[in-house]
Amino acid sequence: MKILVGLSGGVDSSVAAALLCEAGHDVAAFTLILGQSNPDGVQRCCAPNDLRDARAVADRLGIAHYVWDFKELFRDQVYRPFLAGYSGGVTPNPCGMCNREVRFGAVLDRVTRLGFDALATGHYARSENGGLYRALDRQKDQAYFLSRIRREAFDQILFPLAYLTKSRVRQIAADLGLETREKPESQEICFVSGKTSDFLASRIDPRPGDIVDRAGNVLGRHSGVHLFTLGQRRGIGISSPRPLYVTAIDAGSRRVTVGPREEAFLSRVRLTNCNVLSPEILDSRDLALSAQFRYHAATTGVKLTRRADTDIDLDLTAPAFAPASGQIGVLYDGDRVVASGLIAA
């Protein structure tokens, strides 16, 4: 097969590329430049070091390596919606947006136009039978972030690390002498260095509002809804005998509701903008599906009611802690991703 593989400069994508070469495929590589050219913050992705490492790996494997500038698209489809989401009192998931619109959107279109059969990356997930499944290594599984990708795309996506554990990947990198074998994990949001709240505070103008309890009593003031996420405990700034959690955010009235932990549990969740990856399973209602509302959270059983075309209401068998609006809610049938949506406010 003719395969284009994305190299980020990290160990995972390096090994993914190496495995494809070893399997005898016709492989070429690319690295995306996504960061702002005139950054108003230090960025950790797209750093010159990562590019150098990606280049070194491609050179070691003897494959072509192209560098593609997708800054503009990233700014429009990820960075700006990210800021707009926080301003509007929701907690956007930039990785989900990037995977859908950039990495497995515009880039996949390019891969197809260039006459390659598939696009491969170093994600931990399985792309099989035209669908998306969780990775064997549950600690590393990234299906949550990949669940927003359009269904048709999975016919052309390869995840060579699907059945590997992270420690095995590092072992392979060491065995092959890849430059990236010792590189630390990248974490959090690629374009945010430091704390997300500091990043947002320096980019979004303060718009103060009230902090209230469930009964509507004013407990204090805050300097903007963008500084809060559902379920947040730190940084509320109100002393209380019991820890307080954010239980609701209303961007319209700029009101942030807080309460004890039990008030942050929900037993009904609405998903909007649903991306259905397996319509057959979604339509067979007698199946027991499970749902996940944040990365690395445990799944919970759900009964679902389909509303409009892209909305799904979920009744949870056990209440979930603070499903944050704007984040991704994923529906699984065992390991298979059936659908994903954005958690409604």
Place this chain on the structure above:
Amino acid sequence: MSSKLLYLDHNATTPVTPDVRAAMRPYLDEEGFNPSSPYRAAQKVRAGIDRARADVAKLLSCEPEEVVFTSGATESCNLAIWGAVIGSDRPAHLITSPTEHSAVLGPHRSAAERGHRVTYLEIDRSGRIDPSQLDALRTPDTRLVSVMLVNNETGVIQEAGVIGRWCRANGILFHCDATAAVGKMPVHPNALFCDLLSLSGHKFHAPKGIGALFIRRDSASRVASYASGGEQEWGRRPGTENVPGIAGLGAASRQALEFLDSGGPARVEKLRNEMERRLREKCPEVEILGAAAPRVCNTSFLRAPGVHNDEMVVCLDQEGICVSTGAACAAGASMPSRVAQAMGYSESESREVIRVSLGSGNTDADVTRFVEAFARSASRLGMAA
């Protein structure tokens, strides 16, 4: 990957020829002495530098003393521009064009950040500068005009002589970046009324890391020395000389003179025109930027409407054909061509351009192979009709 590599990116760099390599070799081997040393063995090295300087001077029809060896065009441009700027304590007014290479734009930007004033000339749709703009831009503080002879992306030849004559008449220094011209057309700084002229060796078969700056003898007092150090190159470019590079530049200059004298540019131009004719025949949608203006013999700046140049380059690379996008960052990612934008093309149109630059070794078969690959790629990538 199919067949052998077809190199069509001679404006990026050119291969070192056997003659050039042979001229360099003694200075990498047995003649590795410091030219400033006093003994006999070193004197031979100094004589080699003198010969090379004479060869460059002959190519430029100037005096050897007017040639300063540098590390390449970027250094030459910096020495020229800063040399003109720091010559006086008053803030200077500088005039240049938006289609200059970054080697010229960079120093202008830095100068502007340090309190000097920079004005940019207008470029027309064909990539030319109308020299009559200059009268309206002149101020009592105008110290330098910097305009390239040949644009590295489009190949368009500017009326440098007209601009130079105007500068001379107005007592303003004229710097011409001739990097994309030297070796492909006669370049005579005195005929162009240049006070300063920059060139780079690796664009005409010398190695990377060697270039030259022409400083007109009668203008030298108005150009300050920017770098400080030893006495090499009259103190204009201090530091022990890059002797192998200098010898290579001398040999490349002799070779360039032979190429010019034997009708080389006309042969390359015929091939380039034939390529464009076949391309137009096969892909009538393709636009050739700058074609309405006089152009250097080897360059074609092509726009395939609707085709992103990143993708065209990958398609051609998959077939072993090397061309470049208009502009790229150091990492290799293509950017919208600044030159196309200055000519009035939109940002997205400026991402649809590729540059093909032929060398004297390219053949009719090469051109055929390119045209076919280009047409195939353009149709696969969805060129708009």
